[in-house]
Amino acid sequence: MNIQYIGMALMVMLAMAGCANAPAPVEQMKLTSQAIEQAREVGATEDSSDFSLAQAKLIQAQQAMREENYKMARVLAEQAELDARLAEAKAVSGKSQAHIEELNKQIKRLRKRLGEPE
Amino acid sequence: MKGYFFAAPLVMSVALLPGCASSPAIDKTLLDAQLHFDRIKSDSNVLRSAPKDVVRAEETLNKAKQLSGYWGSDEDVRHFAYLSQRYSDIAREHASIRLQEEQATQLQLSLEHLQLQTREHELRLARERGDWLVDQLLSLGTARTERGLVMTLGDVLFSPGDTRLDPSASETVLKLAQFLRINPKREVRIEGYTDDQGDDELNQHLSKQRANAVANALSALGIDPGRLQTVGYGEDYPVASNDTTEHRARNRRVEVVFSDESGNFVPAR
Numbered sequence: 001m002n003i004q005y006i007g008m009a010l011m012v013m014l015a016m017a018g019c020a021n022a023p024a025p026v027e028q029m030k031l032t033s034q035a036i037e038q039a040r041e042v043g044a045t046e047d048s049s050d051f052s053l054a055q056a057k058l059i060q061a062q063q064a065m066r067e068e069n070y071k072m073a074r075v076l077a078e079q080a081e082l083d084a085r086l087a088e089a090k091a092v093s094g095k096s097q098a099h100i101e102e103l104n105k106q107i108k109r110l111r112k113r114l115g116e117p118e
Numbered sequence: 119m120k121g122y123f124f125a126a127p128l129v130m131s132v133a134l135l136p137g138c139a140s141s142p143a144i145d146k147t148l149l150d151a152q153l154h155f156d157r158i159k160s161d162s163n164v165l166r167s168a169p170k171d172v173v174r175a176e177e178t179l180n181k182a183k184q185l186s187g188y189w190g191s192d193e194d195v196r197h198f199a200y201l202s203q204r205y206s207d208i209a210r211e212h213a214s215i216r217l218q219e220e221q222a223t224q225l226q227l228s229l230e231h232l233q234l235q236t237r238e239h240e241l242r243l244a245r246e247r248g249d250w251l252v253d254q255l256l257s258l259g260t261a262r263t264e265r266g267l268v269m270t271l272g273d274v275l276f277s278p279g280d281t282r283l284d285p286s287a288s289e290t291v292l293k294l295a296q297f298l299r300i301n302p303k304r305e306v307r308i309e310g311y312t313d314d315q316g317d318d319e320l321n322q323h324l325s326k327q328r329a330n331a332v333a334n335a336l337s338a339l340g341i342d343p344g345r346l347q348t349v350g351y352g353e354d355y356p357v358a359s360n361d362t363t364e365h366r367a368r369n370r371r372v373e374v375v376f377s378d379e380s381g382n383f384v385p386a387r
Contacts, residue, residue: 075193075197078201079197079200079201079204082201082204082205082208085204085208086204086208089215090211092215093211093214093215093218096215096218096219096222099218099222100218100221100222103222103225103229104225106229107225107228107229107232110229110232110233110235111232113236113239114232114235114236
């Protein structure tokens with residue numbers, strides 16, 4: 001009897017929360033965290049402004065989630081996801097560029113060796 | 119997706135009063151997003167590398183534009199314009215990564231080609247250096263014989279009756295060591311000979327000692343002793359009759375017999 005009552009009250013509360021607010025962006029929060037993790041894995045660091053932005057916005061989004069400001073949480077999390085993806089792409093691009101420069105250096109060295117007076 | 123875009127402004131038109139004037143700040147935001155998108159939309163490389171991001175950049179840009187027609191939607195317009203800009207930037211970045219990868223593949227091929235050329239070049243140089251040294255050795259009294267390359271170290275390289283190498287021999291021995299270093303597969307058999315004066319056994323011993331002296335000098339110069347054989351032939355195999363002083367001097371000698379490039383000798387005498 002008592003338990004049933006509490007259960008019903010909970011359901012009403014949940015329904016009210018759903019009405020009063022946009023749905024909680026749980027999936028989006030997960031996606032954003034994953035995007036940040038992925039960026040970190042390919043070598044993005046706090047030196048990258050995009051990466052720092054992504055991290056800061058995720059923290060703000062988590063705060064908004066706690067405050068049940070779901071609209072704000074979604075906006076922040078969506079932006080942070082793309083900030084992180086951009087940071088990831090830039091990190092990969094930076095590595096590719098370094099690889100290209102290394103290859104060019106090796107090629108130059110060999111050319112010089114081959115071009116030396118025999 | 120189409121239905122969603124169609125429905126969104128419809129729903130909002132109920133909630134919000136449609137307006138035509140938007141703030142200059144919003145116009146600027148939209149313009150920025152549009153500029154970012156314009157830069158990628160006609161770039162075939164971007165379309166090829168990140169088609170999904172290009173589509174999303176356009177979808178979010180359109181959404182921002184649609185929302186900008188309504189009062190009180192500034193935050194949403196700004197949000198979608200931001201997303202659109204980000205999608206454009208991400209697409210552009212992916213395109214440049216793809217170009218870099220293609221470039222890296224090309225460079226890798228060039229590098230491998232050059233590495234091959236360098237190896238061939240160095241091999242040729244080593245061979246030339248080897249040939250040059252053979253010429254040098256030939257000028258130092260080495261002859262091509264049926265026993266292979268044979269270098270004769272004359273009597274003058276030893277003090278009479280002594281088994282120690284004369285200092286004047288050092289240049290010859292140095293060249294020999296250099297040649298052996300450049301031809302690591304070649305081995306030498308160092309053969310000592312004497313004239314017919316004196317005791318047979320003593321001569322045999324002396325010839326072996328002189329051969330050893332040359333071998334020791336070479337190993338002191340860093341040549342692996344395993345590549346150096348020594349033999350003492352005493353007064354056998356004279357190169358001249360022992361009738362005159364001059365002829366006897368020619369018989370007192372050390373001969374260095376070279377193996378071929380694979381370490382094979384013509385069998386010993």
